[in-house]
Amino acid sequence: MEPSNVLVPLDGSPLSDDALTHALGTFDCPVTVLNVVTPLDASMSESGILEPDEQRRDEARARAEEVVERATRRAEEAGRTVEVAVETGNPAETILDYVGANDVDHVVMGGHGGERDGLAGRLLGTVATAVVRKAPVTVTVVR
Template structure:
């Protein structure tokens, strides 16, 4: 049966963008894009290693807005619209909670975000692995 609500978690990586394009091309239903902002431990900013808490939060907000705006643009180019959500928390846990709470019946996601070493490139990625293993719905992983 075709899904009625597809979730596409986005982290700004090329594979996540590919997942969005795949979802828009494949499924003719409601699509929600979710960007999860991962809070950093405030102690990491001590000694100037990272920006102060407010600078860091502002940077995270700007990055999330950029990811969401890019998703809206990609959807518009495909003649579609997407619902957009930004949440804060652990990415895998937040994705799974959103699936449970939002009537999602299919997840399409990239295999891993960001640049990683050669071994990590061969694996699905930690977030995708957790979501595939625990999601109560079908998960498509784009690689």
């Protein structure tokens, strides 16, 4: 069954770019791109050495806007348009909240593997694993 609205979470990585390419090339329905700005706190900033400040928050927000603007241009080059959203929060939780609050029935996202605990974490990445496990809709992970 063809989805009616696809969500593509983007983090600026090549795999998330591949996810957007896949979604635009596969589904003939509205596509929304979402970038999640992770709140900066002392525990996440250079091992807690630097305190978060307004400039760093502004830079993170500007990077998020750049990611969704690049996605918009890529969609236009493919003859498509995308809706854009920028949210702040924990990436997996924010993606799941967005799915629940909007008319999304399919998620296409990049997966990041690496040295993580558990097979799923190594194969998909922690955010993708959490979304696959908890999403109430179909999730396609691009690797």
